[in-house]
Amino acid sequence: METQEKEQICPRFHRAIELVGKRWTGAIIRVLMNGPRRFTEILEAIPGLHDRLLSERLKELEAAGIVQRIVYPETPVRIEYTLTEMGKDLERVVNEVQRWANRWFPPPPS
Amino acid sequence: METQEKEQICPRFHRAIELVGKRWTGAIIRVLMNGPRRFTEILEAIPGLHDRLLSERLKELEAAGIVQRIVYPETPVRIEYTLTEMGKDLERVVNEVQRWANRWFPPPPS
Numbered sequence: 001m002e003t004q005e006k007e008q009i010c011p012r013f014h015r016a017i018e019l020v021g022k023r024w025t026g027a028i029i030r031v032l033m034n035g036p037r038r039f040t041e042i043l044e045a046i047p048g049l050h051d052r053l054l055s056e057r058l059k060e061l062e063a064a065g066i067v068q069r070i071v072y073p074e075t076p077v078r079i080e081y082t083l084t085e086m087g088k089d090l091e092r093v094v095n096e097v098q099r100w101a102n103r104w105f106p107p108p109p110s
Numbered sequence: 111m112e113t114q115e116k117e118q119i120c121p122r123f124h125r126a127i128e129l130v131g132k133r134w135t136g137a138i139i140r141v142l143m144n145g146p147r148r149f150t151e152i153l154e155a156i157p158g159l160h161d162r163l164l165s166e167r168l169k170e171l172e173a174a175g176i177v178q179r180i181v182y183p184e185t186p187v188r189i190e191y192t193l194t195e196m197g198k199d200l201e202r203v204v205n206e207v208q209r210w211a212n213r214w215f216p217p218p219p220s
Contacts, residue, residue, distance in 0.1 A: 008155055009141055009155050009156050009157075014137050014140075014156075015211065016208075016215065021128075022131065027123075031117070044118075046124075089214070093207055096203040098123050098126075100199060100202070105125060
């Protein structure tokens with residue numbers, strides 16, 4: 001795509017990267033790739049993330065159709081967050097980001 | 111990766127997604143995938159992006175080793191921004207985000 005008329009970024013690409021790349025969102029999706037998780041499990045898996053922000057991000061991801069909130073009518077009530085089909089389809093994006101990160105960033109100190 | 115000890119997100123993944131997903135950054139990388147571009151060309155390709163923010167993002171991407179600023183000693187001086195090898199290696203990430211966006215978002219009105 002060279003500049004013929006006027007070069008403009010694809011609006012769908014832009015929307016997708018702004019949604020998935022939003023602060024903490026990529027990390028939350030990454031955690032849920034491993035399976036359904038409770039709120040506190042997600043929180044513990046992401047150092048530095050606080051509960052108010054996680055709650056906000058999960059609501060955004062629910063509204064976008066990427067995450068589903070499932071309430072199990074047990075006592076006490078159990079609530080889990082899981083990826084929808086749309087969310088699971090981000091696996092290839094997640095894998096490519098991981099591959100790129102492994103190649104270009106030094107391994108964390110063990 | 112089920113919770114054996116304590117499930118924690120990969121720090122390299124987190125760093126990568128926060129870097130690439132930062133507001134406007136994904137769009138800038140997408141434009142530079144098409145080849146070297148001048149500052150104003152990038153600006154025009156991304157509706158809503160303003161010059162101060164583009165300047166800031168380009169500096170961040172330079173510092174991260176993803177973008178290179180090339181000065182051609184012509185009159186007047188020509189300055190172009192291009193992806194480094196590390197930046198070009200994001201092509202598979204960009205392609206997967208585009209594929210996902212095409213699948214899940216309705217096409218823009220033509």
